Amino acid sequence: MPAPAAEVRDLAFSYRNQPVLDGIDLALARGEAVALLGPNGAGKTSLMRLLAGRLVPSRGGVRVAGGDPARDPAVRRAIAWVPQEIALYPRLTVRENLEVFARLLGLPRAARGPAVARALARAGLDAVAGRLVGVLSGGYQRRANIAASLLGEPALVLLDEPTQGVDQAARAAIHAVLERLPEAGAAVLIATHDFAEAERLADRVLVLQDGGIRLDGRLADLLAGLRAGPPEHEVALSEAAGPAAASALRQAGFHPASPLTWRAGSPTVAGGRDGAALLAHLRRHGVPVREIRVREPGLDGLYRDVTEAPAPVRAPSGAPACKVPT
Template sequence: MGDPLVRIAGVDLDLGGRRVLSHVDLDLEAGETLALLGPNGAGKSSLMRLVAGRLGPSAGSVRVDGADPHRAGSARRAIGWVPQEIALYPKLTVAENLGVFGQLAGVARRDRKAAVDAALTMANIAEVARRPVGTLSGGYRRRVNIAASLMNRPGLVLLDEPTSGVDLAARAAIHAVLDRLKAAGTAILIATHDFAEAERLASQVIFLAQGRIVRAGRLADLLAQLRSGAPERELSLTTPADGAATASLRRAGFAAAEPEGLVWRSVERAGLDGAALLGALRAQGVPVAEVRVRAPRLEALYLDALRPREVNDTEPQTWRPGIAG
């Protein structure tokens, strides 16, 4: 078996005198989709910039198709980069935008029309090819943003929050584009805060916290391990928890699942059943509206992986395909 398309080995990254990534190891094969999950500041965007060749590591190595993308233009040309910001010319038509990006990517003039047509087809946006980008909906603009990254027919596509701010129909259309890319053998690295999106798209997941990989593996394996145990419990509160209620919830093995503090999910699934838990927490003054019990999902792994003990008290994980964290 040959080397993977992407190999990151022993990577540290220092920016502005601060350690941003520490001891990162991962492989990504052609046709695989890897989702990066983690809180803001965890290092997801920095890791993607390393893979894209926008940054060079402070230690360790990054290889794309055997070459260093920071030093080798050939490696960078094998990569499609889709930033979260829309990087298009609003007054130009969709086709004109793709032509410009094809020129920037080094696509020869004689090949440019075929490359534009192929990108329009892959992104399923041929019907808006003659419309100025500035007249399109947010979902269409995001698809054009993806199409622009495909002009050099890359073997690897990097996407940073590709469905941010779009409605459900646009999100489904973007997911369909990524399905077609994967079916064509393209490797995909996606940074997302959307757990349902990661479950929908990814074959592998990595959780980053404080610049380290705290859990990683093939999604199917991780979910199978998770769902072999007790079910997950989710609490809805009538009002945000105060200090005493927060302490009670944490003692009971829960973590806040949203900034408003009205939904809490179990990170330890053993303990009281739903009715007994509801009574016990209410007796402690926790304003619980209801307790829901369900099969655990990817978010349960995330909450567990990001608990402080996981980051501070364990060695960083080295991950290769087939090794579940």
């Protein structure tokens, strides 16, 4: 069996004496795309920074491409770290940016031109290669950010919210770039709050909460298990629910998925009423219902179940941790 692209064992990290991560065991295979989900403050960015060698663990070890990224600059060059912030020079063109990063990466002079050409092509940036980064849209800037990270043909690609703040067209273009990354043999770890993004891009899903991994499973298996059960009911509202309407929705078995969308996975929603009866029931209780839909369960429902479940008992250091069944 080939060695993983990245591996952590019994990883712990604290910041200002406050534990952030504890007892993390994780292996990322080459050619695998993994979505990293979790509430704000769960430690997703800290885990990615540890994998990138930008933080040093309090306990445990990190290995990427066979070495320690916190100690070995050669190992760090095998890692592509793409943060939420755009890390480019706005007064240089896209091509000039990539040429600068190729030099910083230490690529030999003869290798820089071909590496820049490959990165431009992989990120779909040939048409804007001569334009200043500062005048490009946010979507193009994010694609250029990704292109810069690919210059060294990394073994591990770490992306923190890669489509944050971009429109739907730019999001689709970025997804098209990210979908191809595992084909080059890299392990790809994507921290995201976007469940549709995770379902599109990932082979595997991790849920991080309270400093530990609460769920780790193959996406296809997780979704197959969900979809063997009853469909979800979804209420679309014409305006955000006030206190009385929110109370009526909760009593009917719904929970908020967004300000204008509430969902329930139980087949006995609102006493087993059909769609028309449920619509009438909610409107009688002042709920501003626009429509009721029936949908296949998705990753968002599984995430909710995992994160709302009681936290597993933390085992003492060195002992096996309790895991949420999958």
